[in-house]
Each structure stands twice: as C-alpha cells, then as structure tokens.
Amino acid sequence: MARRRRSRRKGNGPGTTLLGVALIAGALAAFGAIGWLVFTESKRPGIDAASLCPEDGPSGHLAILLDTTDPVSATQLQAARARIEAQITAAPDFTRVSFATVSPDAGLRAASFRSLCKPPSDASALTGNPRLVAERYRDAFLRPVSDTLDGLLAIPQADSSPIMEGLQQFLAEIPGFATATTPREVVLVTDLVQHSDVFSFYRGGDWSSFQNSGASARLARSLTGAEVRILRLPRPAAPAAVVDDFWVRYLDAQGAARVSPTVLGDL
Template identity: 30%
Template structure:
C-alpha cells in the first residue's frame, strides 16, 4: 500500500506539473497574440511626406492661415512663436494641419501650401516593444522642425497689391476638410490684419456692411460651408489703420464667417 500511495502521489505531481506547463504555454501564446495585435494596431500605414495615416479619419483638422500681404514686426513674430509653441504641445496625434498663405495670387491651385500630421510624441509608448526616445526623435525631426520652418517662412513679408482673405475660406473648405468628416472637430486659425482688399470688395474703401456684401454676386461666388469649424483670429494691428480695425470691422467678420458655416470663438489682438 505505501508503494502504491507513493506512485499515485508521483503521478499526481506529474499531472499537476503537466497542467501548469500547459497553462503556462497557453498564457504565453495569449500574451504573444496580444503583443502582435498591439504591434499591428500601432503600425498603421503612413504617408511618408505628410506623416498622415492612410485610410483613417484624423481626430481633428486644423487650418493655419498666414496673411503675407504685409510684414510682421519683431514683437508680433515673438508673440506668434510663443503661441505656436503652446499650440504644438496640445495637439492630438493624427491631427492634420494644413497651412495656407494669403497673398495676391488668388488664382493659384486650390490646395494647402504645407500639410503635416501630428505623430506620437513617445509619452504613451509601450516599453515592451517600443522605443520612446526614437518616437520622440521622430516627432521632433519629422514634425516639429518642418512645421517651425514653414511657420517662420510664412511670417516673412511679401508685398502684395491685393489681400483676398474671404476667398481663402473657400479654399480651406475644399482642401482641408475632406468629404465624410462632417462630425470631426475642425479649427481655423487666421493670423492677419483681416483687411480684405480685392477689386470686388475692399475694407480700404470703407465697405464694412456685411448685409450689402450678402446681396452681391461676389458673395455668391465665394460662399462655402465650413462645417461648423471653430475660427480663431489672431488680429494683427497695422500702423495707421486704427480707423478701419475697429469693432465694426470685427462684427463684419463675425457675420461673414457665421454665414458660411463657421463659429468665431476668438478674436485676439496680438502684441505689437
């Protein structure tokens, strides 16, 4: 009997060890499957130039608009650099940024002058299979540096005879906000003195009455749909234009933007 009991106990131990090994193998297989799923989930296809993910909707669409019809002084440039440092730090990964320039070339291609999507910073990297340092380096080299160069370049002056500000909203609607993105948050940030100047409509000629603009064929031609985009205006003060850059001027733009499906949530006079 003692020998039989010992053999039985040995068999039970072997069965227990075997069961534990099976559970360990199953656990390892499950872990490897989860690891592979996570890795594939992170490895989306990206456009090599813009860093924008392919075949998925961005979490947000942002359009930056620089008015190059006049110069920015040093104080204004410093204000804008500080603004964009904070702007970059609060972007969601995958956000698509399209940059536009307002200049005299109103007949140029309906497309952004620069496009980039925000990559991950590495703060949420999984140390098991990702390198946070390399991800951060990619964010800096492929996103931050090119965006900074683009912004600095667009802040350089370029004298122009006209300033077609109203027209740029139509360009943004057609090229920055893709079809099927109606429910995705959208933001437009304009850096401009907001002094519209074209042969059809000019604030320099005292044309500040939006109700009159709305009755013109010109308005019908530039009308568009901003899909409830949030519009922020960084209002650039121009020397000698105090009589034009007043509350009536701000109300004109608020009425115009609302009429084309936008929401003015900020009008901030920048320093300088």
C-alpha cells in the same frame, strides 16, 4: 521503542497555495496585457510616408492661415509663433496640421501650402522603439513645421489682402477637411482688413454692400461645425466697427461653431 513523529513540511499550508495561485494569475494577466498591446499595435492602420497620416484618416484638423500682406511687427510675429506652436503641441496625435498664406498671388498661395499629420512623440518600449519614434517626431514633423513657419512669417507685404479668397482656397486644398467628422479648428493670423477686387473695406465695403453685390451667394459654408481662433493684428486706421460686424456675420454664414479672438498687440 519511541514512536516516530511525522515531519511537517513548512510552507505547504492554505496560505502558500493561495499565494501561488495569485502569482500565477498575476503573471497570466501581465502576459495577457502585453499580448493585447502587441495585438492592438499590429491592428493599427498604416501610416502614409509623405503626409504621416493614418490610412483611415487624421484624428482632427488644425488649419493655420497667416496674413502678412500688411506690416507686422517683430513683437507680433513672435507672439503669433508662440501661440501657434502651443496649439500644435496641444493637438492630439495624428491631427492634420496645415499651413498657408494670404496673398494676391495665387501661385504663392499654392506654393505656401503645407500639410502634415502630427505623429506620436514617444512610444512604449513594449510595442515600439522610443528612440526612433522621437526621431521621427523631431525630423519628419517638428523640423518641417518650424521651417514652414519661418517661411510664412517672412513673406513680405503686398498691395492687396484677399483674406476671404485665401481662406477658401486654403480649406479646399486640405485633404478631407470639408467632409471631416472629426474636430476641426482654423487659426487665422490676420488684421481682418479685407482688400481685393471682390470686396474691400478701403472702398467703403460692409456686410450690406457684400450682400447686395451677390457675393454672399458664393459662400461655401466650408466652416460648418469648425472652431475659429483669430490671432488679430490690430490695424488702427481700419474702420474697426465695420470690420468686426462684417466678420461676425461672415463667419456665422460660413457655419463656424465658435469664434475666439485674441489681439496680438505690439506695445
């Protein structure tokens, strides 16, 4: 009688076993990653419905002050808006974006104030609803920001330009700005030609007269550690050397970490 041959099952060798172990390990890692994403999302701080800011505070500040107290050309307004929108787009998620205007009317300054945190514009399908996230970004953030810019850039000129006073009121109104340890950036759209009862270049004011008047003792150092970006509207009739010298000293005294000027021409 012929001896029976033992049949060998194909695929049960060491290679198959290692492949199975690798697939199981990969699946466990994937489930672990998904679980970690869900756990991380569940532990995120809540979001304030009015400001869109996290309950534990924004990731930073972008404060934008617009000065239209003197004539501004359509070309300059368009350039200013484009640069402001680029700054907002580049800002990290949950940056608090704040706006206000320069005006001799304290009521108008207060009414122009707007402050919202920038929410995420997209989300993973694993941890959120991408469509709802995109809608909230568009409707609750982008649209109000666009409407705010429309209004601020259309404010008519005034008979005085209290830039320093407007800046101080603005920064004081931004929740948490003064004590923030996160990055802070201030954008000034202005010709820098201060003209108010406190100080005026049109009355021959300069840094020395500002100091001698005692006004420098009132500086709040509210820009300590902040970066300042100036979108400058050139004003040929103003004493440029005096204006430049004053603001270099003023921003330094206020504690600004860095100042970056850009001229918005109209030719």
